[in-house]
Amino acid sequence: xxxxxxxxxxxxxxxxxxxxxxxxxxxxxxxxxxxxxxxxxxxxxxxxxxxxxxxxxxxxxxxxxxxxxxxxxxxxxxxxxxxxxxxxxxxxxxxxxxxxxxxxxxxxxxxxxxxxxxxxxxxxxxxxxxxxxxxxxxxxxxxxxxxxxxxxxxxxxxxxxxxxxxxxxxxxxxxxxxxxxxxxxxxxxxxxxxxxxxxxxxxxxxxxxxxxxxxxxxxxxxxxxxxxxxxxxxxx
Amino acid sequence: xxxxxxxxxxxxxxxxxxxxxxxxxxxxxxxxxxxxxxxxxxxxxxxxxxxxxxxxxxxxxxxxxxxxxxxxxxxxxxxxxxxxxxxxxxxxxxxxxxxxxxxxxxxxxxxxxxxxxxxxxxxxxxxxxxxxxxxxxxxxxxxxxxxxxxxxxxxxxxxxxxxxxxxxxxxxxxxxxxxxxxxxxxxxxxxxxxxxxxx
Numbered sequence: 001x002x003x004x005x006x007x008x009x010x011x012x013x014x015x016x017x018x019x020x021x022x023x024x025x026x027x028x029x030x031x032x033x034x035x036x037x038x039x040x041x042x043x044x045x046x047x048x049x050x051x052x053x054x055x056x057x058x059x060x061x062x063x064x065x066x067x068x069x070x071x072x073x074x075x076x077x078x079x080x081x082x083x084x085x086x087x088x089x090x091x092x093x094x095x096x097x098x099x100x101x102x103x104x105x106x107x108x109x110x111x112x113x114x115x116x117x118x119x120x121x122x123x124x125x126x127x128x129x130x131x132x133x134x135x136x137x138x139x140x141x142x143x144x145x146x147x148x149x150x151x152x153x154x155x156x157x158x159x160x161x162x163x164x165x166x167x168x169x170x171x172x173x174x175x176x177x178x179x180x181x182x183x184x185x186x187x188x189x190x191x192x193x194x195x196x197x198x199x200x201x202x203x204x205x206x207x208x209x210x211x212x213x214x215x216x217x218x219x220x221x222x223x224x225x226x227x228x229x230x231x232x233x234x235x236x
Numbered sequence: 237x238x239x240x241x242x243x244x245x246x247x248x249x250x251x252x253x254x255x256x257x258x259x260x261x262x263x264x265x266x267x268x269x270x271x272x273x274x275x276x277x278x279x280x281x282x283x284x285x286x287x288x289x290x291x292x293x294x295x296x297x298x299x300x301x302x303x304x305x306x307x308x309x310x311x312x313x314x315x316x317x318x319x320x321x322x323x324x325x326x327x328x329x330x331x332x333x334x335x336x337x338x339x340x341x342x343x344x345x346x347x348x349x350x351x352x353x354x355x356x357x358x359x360x361x362x363x364x365x366x367x368x369x370x371x372x373x374x375x376x377x378x379x380x381x382x383x384x385x386x387x388x389x390x391x392x393x394x395x396x397x398x399x400x401x402x403x404x405x406x407x408x409x410x411x412x413x414x415x416x417x418x419x420x421x422x423x424x425x426x427x428x429x430x431x432x433x434x435x
Contacts, residue, residue: 011351017255046421050384078423081382081409082430084391091388095350225350228392 001067002059005029006074007111008118009052010098014040020048022069023098024056027111031101034058034069044071051077051090051118079122086121088229089130093118095223096134100141100214110140127233128194134206135189143167143213145205147190150174161185164208183208200234244270296367298343298360300325308332308341315339317374321364321393323347323381331379339377342367347385348392361393368400378406382427 007026015021020039025031034056038044047054053075060067080086093114101107113136120126138144144167149156151168160172161182169190170182183205186198207222207230215221240248244266251262269277287302294306301307308314318339322328328341344359356362368376376397380386394404410428411420420428 013351046424049423073421076421076423078382078421079426081384081387081423082427084395087384087387087391091350091384098351223350224353224355 001061001063001065002057003029004055004057006053006055007032008094008115009048009050009054010094011050012039012048016040020045021066022048022071024054024069025097025101025111025114026056026106027108028106029058030105030107031097031103032058033103034060034067036069036071039071047071047073047076049076049078050094051080053077053115053118077118077121083122085229085232086124088225088232089121089126090118091225092223092229093130093133095225096137096210099220099223100137100210107140110136127199128188128202130229131189131199131202131206134203134210138206138209138213141213143209145169145209147185159185159190162205167209196234203230203233240266297328297341298325298345298363299328299341313338316371318377319364319367319371319373319375320377320379322379323386323389327379327381337377344380344389347380347383347389349385356392356396359389361396364393365396365400368397368402373402375403375405378404380406382409 005026005028007024007029010023010025010031013021015035018038018040020036021033022036022039023031023033036044036048039048048071052073055072055074057070058067077090080090097114101110113133117126117129117133120129135145145162146166146168147159147162149169150159150171151163151166152174153171155171155174158171158173159169161170161175161179162168162185163170164181164183169185170178175182184201185205186192186195186201188194188198189202192198207226210226211222240263248259248262248266251257251265252259254262257265269280290302291300292302292304293299294301294304294309296305296309299306299308303310315338319342320331320337320339321342321344322331323344323346325343328343331337331341342360342364344361344364346354346359348354348356348359364376367373376393378390378393380390390406397404408431410424410431411417417425
């Protein structure tokens with residue numbers, strides 16, 4: 001078994017004295033793990049940093065084997081190390097992908113959304129893109145929110161809330177007395193102004209569904225990296 | 237090949253667990269020691285037994301020494317206003333080999349890692365914050381690895397120390413001594429360019 005692809009490195013674990021087990025997110029093979037021989041060496045270890053874009057060749061005798069990667073660096077993304085917010089963003093993206101995606105299941109649309117976001121981290125102004133990326137992640141996992149029309153009236157205007165149970169939008173007028181039990185839908189997610197307050201509301205919205213769908217009833221909490229990113233994004 | 241007697245086999249097995257040694261190299265090392273019992277093996281055994289009894293973790297900085305506090309923490313010639321934060325004891329020893337730094341240290345015992353669920357309380361970060369408050373520290377130098385986990389830990393510590401008002405600095409990143417630009421990765425070149433200085 002053999003294939004070659006490009007992808008973003010999600011995680012690295014040392015394996016024995018000289019090897020490493022890495023997880024790479026590729027377009028055609030999804031989240032895929034494999035051994036890198038010499039991956040803990042002085043020459044290769046600096047290249048194997050989470051977020052790095054790699055050209056990877058995977059080979060194994062049988063498809064169900066862990067297999068081995070040979071890697072070539074394409075882009076390091078090390079520029080984020082000096083920027084605490086960008087670094088927190090990179091950590092959150094890698095941790096959520098490593099946590100949420102089933103192994104070896106391709107998600108080309110999510111890959112296409114992830115790589116430009118990783119590239120934007122160094123340049124700044126990516127906060128709302130990150131929020132939309134979390135919505136895309138939920139969608140790819142089969143828990144997409146329906147923010148097109150009000151679940152009660154079908155109206156496409158005046159949407160202000162999301163039902164925490166169904167993930168469907170609810171209009172301002174239709175919410176009535178139930179408003180305080182609903183999650184706020186920030187205007188920035190439906191074509192309105194992208195404001196800091198809305199970003200916090202949006203992260204609470206995606207956080208609610210990520211938490212509900214990924215934590216398996218609280219057994220495995222969401223990655224700490226996401227909580228740190230949210231804290232930094234909302235810090236005054 | 238005939239097996240070595242049981243005690244020697246056990247010694248080979250134990251040696252083979254050491255980093256950098258496998259069963260073959262452990263066997264070679266043990267054979268070498270057996271050939272030079274008086275000159276190598278006996279002093280080594282004595283030193284091992286002695287260090288096993290006397291080695292202690294310094295309760296102040298986390299260094300490994302034979303006394304607690306360690307000689308670095310009790311040295312009156314060392315600057316008390318500076319604390320150099322390192323990831324492991326081997327990093328502390330590397331800094332000491334350089335002989336450029338004459339302050340004190342704080343060993344974290346690792347870095348924050350979302351993947352391995354290592355949080356601030358699993359490291360000696362609360363002890364560092366406590367030290368900074370008690371010792372009248374003026375500068376904390378973060379000498380952590382230039383990796384994603386190292387940088388994440390550095391930012392976390394800088395945020396945690398912010399209320400104390402202490403100056404937090406980190407080691408420079410860039411072209412190593414004797415390094416050639418052609419062999420550097422783009423991240424290192426970018427960091428070096430950011431940290432350029434007037435010649």
